[in-house]
Amino acid sequence: xxxxxxxxxxxxxxxxxxxxRVVDGLADGDYMRPTRCAGWVLSDLLYHMLLDAQRALxxxxxxxxxxxxxxxxxxxxxxxxxxxxxxxxxRFVRIAASAYASxxxxxxxxxxxxxxxxxxxxxxxDSGPIxxxxxxxxxxxxxxxxxxxxxxxxxx
Numbered sequence: 001x002x003x004x005x006x007x008x009x010x011x012x013x014x015x016x017x018x019x020x021r022v023v024d025g026l027a028d029g030d031y032m033r034p035t036r037c038a039g040w041v042l043s044d045l046l047y048h049m050l051l052d053a054q055r056a057l058x059x060x061x062x063x064x065x066x067x068x069x070x071x072x073x074x075x076x077x078x079x080x081x082x083x084x085x086x087x088x089x090x091r092f093v094r095i096a097a098s099a100y101a102s103x104x105x106x107x108x109x110x111x112x113x114x115x116x117x118x119x120x121x122x123x124x125x126d127s128g129p130i131x132x133x134x135x136x137x138x139x140x141x142x143x144x145x146x147x148x149x150x151x152x153x154x155x156x
Contacts, residue, residue, distance in 0.1 A: 002140075003072065003138075003140035003141060003143075003144055004140060005124075005125030005126070005139055005140040005143070006122075006125050007140075008121070008125075008139075008140045008143035008144050008147060009118070009121040009122045009124075009125055009143055010122075011143075011144075011147045012117070012118050012121045012143050012146050012147050012150070013118040013121070013122070015146075015147050015150035015151050015154065016053070016114035016115070016117065016118050016150055017114075017118075018154055019046075019049065019110070019114065019150060019153070019154050020107075020110065020111050020114060022154065023042070023046060023107050023110065024107060024111070026042075026103070026107075028102065028103050028104075030042060030103075031043040031046075031103040031106075035156040036155070036156040037153075037156050039090060039094070040090070040093070040094070043097045043098070043100070043103055043106055044090075044093050044094050044097045045153055045156055046097070046106055046107070046110055047093050047096055047097035047100075047106060048093050048097075048153070049110065049114075049149075049150065049153055050106070050109060050110050050113055050114075051093070052146060052149055052150070053110070053113040053114045053116075053117040053146075054113055054117075055132060055133070056117040056120065056121065056142075056146055057113070057116060057117055057120055058132070059130045059131065059132035059142060060117075060120040060121065060123070060124040060127075060130060060139075061120075062130055062131050062132070063127065063128055063129070063130060063131075064128070064129040064130055064131040064136040066129070066136050067129065067136065068129050068135075068136045068137050068138050068141070069135055069136050070135045070136070070137055070141075071137065071138070071141045072137075072140075072141040072142075072144035072145055072148070075135060075137065075141070075145050076145075117146075121139075121143050121146075124139050124143075125139060125140070127139055130142055
């Protein structure tokens, strides 16, 4: 299945904007409420999503010389919530999210980074394959992974 770059970029913009609308204006205490992600509160989840938006900015500026080795569906295969690296990553997210001076400062960083990632997605729609997390993907497939993750975490 071939994905349309422009449609995927528009979907990412919508997904990231909706997350921003959810977190804008919440009371500080709301960021300590648990999410559906085991062990994470809202600020942890938002920081995790911020890392995705930052990764997107890097990936859009990281053209790959090789052919894609995964697509939007097969990209997810190597990830497991039970492996040791996932536990370390979850711990890192908890510590880093708690280092922000206030939830408002984390929300500001999310909003500015998410908007930049969405703009970059629109600009990258005609480029060749990119690389991220040791994989090569076509741009629309990469954007689709970001849309899926943002949408799922929006529900969390």
